[in-house]
Amino acid sequence: GQNIDQPTEMTATEGAIVQINCTYQTSGFNGLFWYQQHAGEAPTFLSYNVLDGLEEKGRFSSFLSRSKGYSYLLLKELQMKDSASYLCAGAAGNKLTFGGGTRVLVKP
Amino acid sequence: DGGITQSPKYLFRKEGQNVTLSCEQNLNHDAMYWYRQDPGQGLRLIYYSQIVNDFQKGDIAEGYSVSREKKESFPLTVTSAQKNPTAFYLCASSYSYNEQFFGPGTRLTVL
Numbered sequence: 542g543q544n545i546d547q548p549t550e551m552t553a554t555e556g557a558i559v560q561i562n563c564t565y566q567t568s569g570f571n572g573l574f575w576y577q578q579h580a581g582e583a584p585t586f587l588s589y590n591v592l593d594g595l596e597e598k599g600r601f602s603s604f605l606s607r608s609k610g611y612s613y614l615l616l617k618e619l620q621m622k623d624s625a626s627y628l629c630a631g632a633a634g635n636k637l638t639f640g641g642g643t644r645v646l647v648k649p
Numbered sequence: 650d651g652g653i654t655q656s657p658k659y660l661f662r663k664e665g666q667n668v669t670l671s672c673e674q675n676l677n678h679d680a681m682y683w684y685r686q687d688p689g690q691g692l693r694l695i696y697y698s699q700i701v702n703d704f705q706k707g708d709i710a711e712g713y714s715v716s717r718e719k720k721e722s723f724p725l726t727v728t729s730a731q732k733n734p735t736a737f738y739l740c741a742s743s744y745s746y747n748e749q750f751f752g753p754g755t756r757l758t759v760l
Contacts, residue, residue: 637682
Protein backbone atom coordinates (compact mmCIF):
# COMPACT_ATOMS: atom_id res chain seq x y z
CA GLY A 542 0.00 0.00 0.00
CA GLN A 543 0.88 3.65 -0.20
CA ASN A 544 0.74 6.22 2.60
CA ILE A 545 2.15 9.74 2.57
CA ASP A 546 1.87 12.06 5.58
CA GLN A 547 2.70 15.75 5.80
CA PRO A 548 1.46 18.62 8.01
CA THR A 549 -1.64 20.43 6.88
CA GLU A 550 -0.48 24.00 7.37
CA MET A 551 2.54 26.05 8.40
CA THR A 552 3.05 29.76 8.92
CA ALA A 553 6.37 31.61 8.67
CA THR A 554 7.70 35.14 8.38
CA GLU A 555 9.17 36.66 5.23
CA GLY A 556 12.95 36.09 5.16
CA ALA A 557 12.78 33.11 7.53
CA ILE A 558 13.31 29.38 6.94
CA VAL A 559 10.59 26.72 6.94
CA GLN A 560 11.01 22.94 6.88
CA ILE A 561 8.15 20.77 5.62
CA ASN A 562 8.40 17.15 6.71
CA CYS A 563 7.01 14.16 4.85
CA THR A 564 6.89 10.54 5.95
CA TYR A 565 6.03 7.77 3.54
CA GLN A 566 5.29 4.09 3.30
CA THR A 567 5.41 3.18 -0.38
CA SER A 568 5.69 -0.31 -1.85
CA GLY A 569 8.25 -0.50 -4.65
CA PHE A 570 9.59 2.95 -3.77
CA ASN A 571 11.64 4.64 -6.52
CA GLY A 572 12.05 8.15 -5.15
CA LEU A 573 10.37 11.19 -3.64
CA PHE A 574 9.01 14.23 -5.48
CA TRP A 575 8.15 17.69 -4.19
CA TYR A 576 5.76 19.95 -6.09
CA GLN A 577 4.60 23.52 -5.46
CA GLN A 578 0.99 24.44 -6.13
CA HIS A 579 -0.45 27.95 -5.98
CA ALA A 580 -4.17 28.20 -5.36
CA GLY A 581 -6.23 27.26 -8.42
CA GLU A 582 -3.17 26.37 -10.47
CA ALA A 583 -1.40 23.20 -11.57
CA PRO A 584 1.44 21.74 -9.49
CA THR A 585 4.96 22.59 -10.66
CA PHE A 586 8.01 20.39 -10.10
CA LEU A 587 10.48 21.39 -7.39
CA SER A 588 12.70 18.39 -6.71
CA TYR A 589 13.20 14.65 -7.03
CA ASN A 590 15.28 12.62 -4.56
CA VAL A 591 16.31 9.06 -5.36
CA LEU A 592 19.35 8.64 -3.14
CA ASP A 593 19.77 9.50 0.54
CA GLY A 594 21.01 12.96 1.28
CA LEU A 595 20.41 16.62 0.64
CA GLU A 596 19.88 18.19 -2.77
CA GLU A 597 20.12 21.95 -2.97
CA LYS A 598 18.57 24.06 -5.68
CA GLY A 599 18.75 27.77 -4.98
CA ARG A 600 16.56 28.72 -2.02
CA PHE A 601 14.96 25.27 -1.95
CA SER A 602 16.58 22.07 -0.68
CA SER A 603 15.18 18.57 -0.33
CA PHE A 604 16.38 15.72 1.86
CA LEU A 605 15.66 11.99 1.72
CA SER A 606 16.30 9.12 4.13
CA ARG A 607 15.12 5.86 2.55
CA SER A 608 15.81 3.81 5.67
CA LYS A 609 13.58 6.09 7.76
CA GLY A 610 10.91 6.67 5.11
CA TYR A 611 11.39 10.40 5.62
CA SER A 612 11.90 13.49 3.51
CA TYR A 613 11.82 17.21 4.05
CA LEU A 614 11.66 20.31 1.89
CA LEU A 615 13.57 23.33 3.18
CA LEU A 616 12.59 26.78 2.00
CA LYS A 617 15.10 29.51 2.82
CA GLU A 618 14.85 33.31 2.64
CA LEU A 619 11.10 33.07 2.39
CA GLN A 620 9.34 35.43 0.02
CA MET A 621 5.67 36.34 -0.13
CA LYS A 622 5.38 34.49 -3.46
CA ASP A 623 6.32 31.25 -1.65
CA SER A 624 2.86 31.20 -0.09
CA ALA A 625 1.46 28.04 -1.69
CA SER A 626 0.76 24.38 -1.04
CA TYR A 627 3.69 21.97 -1.16
CA LEU A 628 2.94 18.42 -2.21
CA CYS A 629 5.08 15.44 -1.29
CA ALA A 630 4.71 12.43 -3.63
CA GLY A 631 6.20 8.94 -3.43
CA ALA A 632 7.07 7.27 -6.73
CA ALA A 633 6.60 3.57 -7.41
CA GLY A 634 7.05 2.54 -11.02
CA ASN A 635 5.31 5.11 -13.17
CA LYS A 636 2.82 6.07 -10.45
CA LEU A 637 2.94 8.84 -7.88
CA THR A 638 1.07 8.79 -4.59
CA PHE A 639 0.52 12.28 -3.20
CA GLY A 640 0.20 13.45 0.35
CA GLY A 641 -2.52 15.90 1.30
CA GLY A 642 -0.24 18.89 0.79
CA THR A 643 1.14 21.45 3.25
CA ARG A 644 -0.21 24.96 2.92
CA VAL A 645 2.51 27.48 3.73
CA LEU A 646 1.49 31.02 4.60
CA VAL A 647 4.25 33.62 4.50
CA LYS A 648 3.56 36.72 6.58
CA PRO A 649 5.29 40.10 6.22
CA ASP B 650 6.16 25.33 -27.41
CA GLY B 651 5.73 21.92 -25.87
CA GLY B 652 3.21 21.37 -23.13
CA ILE B 653 -0.06 19.95 -21.90
CA THR B 654 -3.40 21.53 -22.62
CA GLN B 655 -6.71 20.85 -20.94
CA SER B 656 -10.11 22.07 -21.97
CA PRO B 657 -12.38 23.52 -20.95
CA LYS B 658 -11.03 25.48 -18.00
CA TYR B 659 -14.45 25.58 -16.34
CA LEU B 660 -17.24 23.08 -16.92
CA PHE B 661 -20.74 22.94 -15.53
CA ARG B 662 -22.77 19.75 -15.59
CA LYS B 663 -26.31 18.93 -14.71
CA GLU B 664 -26.91 15.89 -12.57
CA GLY B 665 -27.29 12.76 -14.65
CA GLN B 666 -25.16 14.01 -17.56
CA ASN B 667 -21.89 12.57 -18.80
CA VAL B 668 -19.13 15.05 -19.59
CA THR B 669 -15.74 14.61 -21.26
CA LEU B 670 -12.61 16.50 -20.26
CA SER B 671 -9.92 16.93 -22.87
CA CYS B 672 -6.18 16.45 -22.32
CA GLU B 673 -3.59 16.85 -25.09
CA GLN B 674 0.21 16.81 -24.89
CA ASN B 675 2.92 17.44 -27.49
CA LEU B 676 5.84 16.43 -25.28
CA ASN B 677 6.09 12.97 -26.85
CA HIS B 678 5.52 11.41 -23.42
CA ASP B 679 4.42 7.80 -23.25
CA ALA B 680 2.62 7.99 -19.91
CA MET B 681 -0.45 10.08 -19.11
CA TYR B 682 -2.48 10.46 -15.92
CA TRP B 683 -5.72 11.88 -14.58
CA TYR B 684 -6.01 13.19 -11.02
CA ARG B 685 -8.81 14.62 -8.97
CA GLN B 686 -8.24 17.31 -6.35
CA ASP B 687 -10.84 18.38 -3.79
CA PRO B 688 -10.53 21.68 -1.87
CA GLY B 689 -7.61 21.64 0.57
CA GLN B 690 -6.66 18.10 -0.41
CA GLY B 691 -3.88 16.38 -2.30
CA LEU B 692 -4.16 14.68 -5.68
CA ARG B 693 -5.85 11.33 -6.09
CA LEU B 694 -5.16 9.14 -9.13
CA ILE B 695 -8.19 8.28 -11.29
CA TYR B 696 -6.67 6.49 -14.31
CA TYR B 697 -3.29 6.26 -15.98
CA SER B 698 -1.94 5.03 -19.28
CA GLN B 699 1.60 3.96 -20.02
CA ILE B 700 1.12 3.26 -23.71
CA VAL B 701 -1.41 3.77 -26.49
CA ASN B 702 -4.50 1.52 -26.29
CA ASP B 703 -3.74 0.54 -22.70
CA PHE B 704 -4.77 2.09 -19.38
CA GLN B 705 -5.14 1.10 -15.72
CA LYS B 706 -7.44 2.11 -12.91
CA GLY B 707 -6.05 4.32 -10.20
CA ASP B 708 -7.31 4.67 -6.65
CA ILE B 709 -10.69 6.29 -7.43
CA ALA B 710 -11.73 5.03 -10.91
CA GLU B 711 -15.40 4.36 -10.12
CA GLY B 712 -17.69 6.61 -12.15
CA TYR B 713 -14.98 7.59 -14.64
CA SER B 714 -13.82 6.22 -18.00
CA VAL B 715 -10.88 6.96 -20.30
CA SER B 716 -9.49 6.10 -23.72
CA ARG B 717 -5.99 6.29 -25.20
CA GLU B 718 -6.33 5.99 -28.97
CA LYS B 719 -3.47 8.39 -29.70
CA LYS B 720 -0.22 9.05 -27.86
CA GLU B 721 -1.05 12.76 -27.59
CA SER B 722 -4.55 12.47 -26.19
CA PHE B 723 -6.08 11.03 -23.00
CA PRO B 724 -9.71 12.20 -22.55
CA LEU B 725 -11.57 11.58 -19.30
CA THR B 726 -15.33 11.02 -19.17
CA VAL B 727 -17.11 11.75 -15.91
CA THR B 728 -20.22 9.58 -16.00
CA SER B 729 -23.52 9.95 -14.18
CA ALA B 730 -22.37 7.09 -11.95
CA GLN B 731 -19.89 9.46 -10.26
CA LYS B 732 -21.98 10.72 -7.35
CA ASN B 733 -19.82 13.63 -6.27
CA PRO B 734 -17.99 14.89 -9.37
CA THR B 735 -17.47 18.53 -8.36
CA ALA B 736 -13.68 18.91 -8.19
CA PHE B 737 -10.54 20.20 -9.89
CA TYR B 738 -9.28 17.72 -12.50
CA LEU B 739 -5.62 17.63 -13.47
CA CYS B 740 -4.02 15.79 -16.36
CA ALA B 741 -0.30 14.99 -16.38
CA SER B 742 2.24 13.26 -18.60
CA SER B 743 5.76 11.90 -18.18
CA TYR B 744 8.55 9.84 -19.61
CA SER B 745 8.91 6.61 -17.68
CA TYR B 746 10.11 7.04 -14.09
CA ASN B 747 10.49 10.80 -14.41
CA GLU B 748 8.71 13.90 -13.21
CA GLN B 749 5.13 14.43 -14.24
CA PHE B 750 4.19 17.62 -16.05
CA PHE B 751 0.73 18.96 -15.33
CA GLY B 752 -1.83 20.70 -17.47
CA PRO B 753 -3.67 23.82 -16.18
CA GLY B 754 -6.65 21.82 -14.95
CA THR B 755 -10.42 21.76 -15.46
CA ARG B 756 -12.76 22.85 -12.68
CA LEU B 757 -15.97 20.83 -12.89
CA THR B 758 -19.11 21.94 -11.06
CA VAL B 759 -22.33 19.98 -10.86
CA LEU B 760 -25.42 22.19 -10.84
